[in-house]
Amino acid sequence: STLDQSFSLFSGIFIKYTLRQQYSKEFGDISIVRKVPVMKDGGFILTESTAILEYLTQKYSGSVADHWFPADLQQRARVNEYFSWQHMNLRAHCSKVFLLRVRVPIVMDAEIPKETMDFALENVKQSLNLLEEKFLQSKPFILGDKISVADVVAVVEIIQPIGTGFDGFEGRPKLIAWRDRVKKELGEKLFEEAHEALMKSSNMPQKLKNSSSFAQLKPILQKLFR
């Protein structure tokens, strides 16, 4: 069906990841949340990136190395501890800086007040401190010696605002060394490819403004950023 064609195929499972189509009727039929990613496995539809990661690692537990999302009770709980924390912390704060820099000015036709930006940056700083001091401590990865999905989910949140000119890794050698270990484990090529669009995000405002759907998107975005 058209719906299935708009998903990309991953081992028989469809993952919707393309942004901008989330306001279509078709997307609303699969998820009224209207956010990506959305996973569709046969008739089973699942939203929320972290729930999707857990589903996929459990479904393919026979072929996915255990360290990604360990079966061990306490190790798995550590991954979930990070996942629960990050939504309201690292993710919320880094994506706020990202949106303030690339979306809000263009959608609202207004400069961001300095206090708003300073407050957002202060929140990012506190989250990065906690990532270092609580989650990483002196370990190579969040779970210890081996990489897990928690590291992959964490690293992208810090990379998200880099393309807009804010580099959260700056002045943090411990986080830089950890990011480089994650990059090495995933493979440099895959790491660069996965973050390519984000790294080019400084041209997003212009691209968004020139896009054919901007007039239609603007009122929706204005509501979101009010």
Ligand SMILES: N[C@@H](CCC(=O)N[C@@H](CS)C(=O)NCC(=O)O)C(=O)O
């Ligand atoms: N908690 C959700 C967040 C999903 C989310 O915020 N997705 C963003 C892209 S990273 C999105 O779809 N934004 C489009 C919009 O808000 O219209 C998850 O982890 O999957």
